Amino acid sequence: MRKWITFPTQQGTISRQAHADLPKEGIYEREIGRNGFFGPATHMHHSHAPTGWIDWQGELKPRAFDLNNLVNTEYQPATSSPWSAPLILFNDHCKYRMWHCVENMAKLARNADGDELLFVHQGSADFFSDYGHMVLQEGDYVVIPRATMWRIEPQKPLQILMIEATNDSYQLPEKGLLGAHAIFDPAMLDTPLLNETFKAQQGEIEWQVEVKRHNQISTITYPFNPLDAIGWHGDLSVVRINWRDIRPLMSHRYHLPPSAHTTFVANRFVICTFVPRPIESDPQALKVPFFHNNDDYDEVLFYHQGNFFSRDNIEQGMVTFHPAGFTHGPHPKAFAAGQQSLKTFTDEVAVMLDTRDALHIASAATSVENPNYVDSWKTK
Template sequence: MRYETRGEVPAKRHVQVRRDGRLLVEEVLGFEGFSGNESILYHRHSPCRIKEVGTFTPVVREEWVPDTHVHRLTDTAPIPPGGDWLDGRRLLQFNGDIEVSVCKPTERRDGFYRNGEGDEILFVHHGTGVVETIFGDVPYRPHDYVVIPRGTTYRVEPDPGSGQVWLCFTTPGEIETPKRYRNRYGQLLEGAPYCQRDFHAPRELHDHAAEDGREHELVVRVRDGYQRYVLDHHPFDVVGWDGYVYPYTFNTDDFEPITGRIHQPPPVHQTFQGQNFVICSFCPRELDYDPQAIALPYHHSNVQSEEAIYYVDGQFGSRRGVDVGMITLHPSGLPHGPQPGLVEASLGVRRTEELAVMWDTFRPLRLTTLSREHDQPGYALSWSRDPETVG
């Protein structure tokens, strides 16, 4: 990301800074020790200050180990809304590099949260609101990726009545733009499917000094669990910051699809990279323009990766019986491609209005009992001749 600054920061690092005669507390929030990207924040209070230490709750993952190894379809639409923006996240898939959850929050949560062991992405399928953070407010809208780096204290304020549906990613690694999109200085290249202007950093900071003295709950994810604390001051006490680490949004409407005379491989849709996985955005676009081109993906084998796709909007040309809100999982070791009859039906089609989010992992994905509850077992047979349904 590019350099950003908000509020008041001094001309030099690690020097005295005062507000109302009081010395501010400098915090360096950085990656890879002191070798990676960092931001410097100036607090009214020490970020170490807590009033009480609460309970520690381990993360519980209820795994489903299927009896068979097949292509799978999960329908998330029937998952009922409920919970808040943190406790309402319901885990579907995971491995050592990524957790994928669906969240349909309906309740308000007054406390604050910080992921101390990984980066997060909230993909907003439906809903509007604001992610309030120590870096400032990050408004969100449908089809936004909200990228939240580890160490960011935040809370979410969904707009009332906006019907929230999110796809949530958590990783112990870093979320970043693909290296091949960047030059040696870190700037996005002319050939990348987006530019720096498409990434939206936090807006203005808010001074919550008047709320000091009130108690606030802070939940921190650490050591594969959730540690609770009680603060005697508002955690959003930052009066200024600058650097390269901060939350931001990117909307799929700003993704510029890379197309060609013949079909382009899935990496052209890549949007982010993480530790042993990538995230891609299949957006509305013009299709291949050679008269002999086949616009749908060719059959391919995921020999060393797992491919999962969440369907956001439109009709996905290579799938029959897959609706909005469903997730296809094509596991390693099995070839997959368009279902029978769909290649012929696509010939001559020059545009698609589909929108989907894909994550490819390079280690096998494990499933939860929630995936079992919403599994559509007929999908594995949908490459048979003229299937009527996949459920």
């Protein structure tokens, strides 16, 4: 058994409430926290922005990748197999891919390495699995349990963010005092149907299944379509929810940490979803993400759509990667706009991955990196 060392104390000029009531103009708050936003924390007050660097040498730096530039390149050819989608970031517990799919999958897929999470960035499709059929639309999350057989028939060309929970499973976050129906009601989770569309694709036609295990592909051939279920019952299934069904937590007087927007949880990482919401209206409340040290987690943001109010020169389809170990926060223009209350509503939609273990950058990501991103916090 062990517990954090705690000794609440204070020194110098402070605010009594984190992320609000800063004592005077020109004060910058920085949160130093452990275990994401759930462990002990200290709120430092500085006379300079903690991101005010003028030079950066070495590999530990904020990075940005424009995944739009991957399409139809050697790294991301249009492919009907999800196992051909290029790695962007990875570690032993997570694999982060972008899949460009324009043709019907010629083979079924089966991931024996862990649960798969799909986020439909663009396009629409018919989705078939052991559990039945559903139609996927832009903005859908789809959780595919480990070892499920599935395939996709695009209706419109697809860009799909794939996040594998390697040797793990996706679960829902504990919502505590909020109750089980906050953020989204579990009743909003859709499951596939054994409908006429599903039955129509069954038959005595040879099909193959590409099974991924230990990152190696084995191919199993059947003289029939193995998606031949005639019924099922239980509480394990493919599930889907669209970001538009998420009702975000809000406080008009306090800027909530990213953890308040958690959508799915694995053992070594979390997935959060930022959706449109009102910006804090209290004049004393911080109105943009606060400067913080997230020293136990790497932070990845995929920008789906909208205007990303805490970032400059970020477009949909881009990814930012902030490794653990340095202070990060809003860009200077965004911080100034927040202080002036220039916006009352944020219309951004973004998917965040926070990993407990360091992520590695794959060559596909390096090929579309913006090397000047680290300089975007400079004011001169």
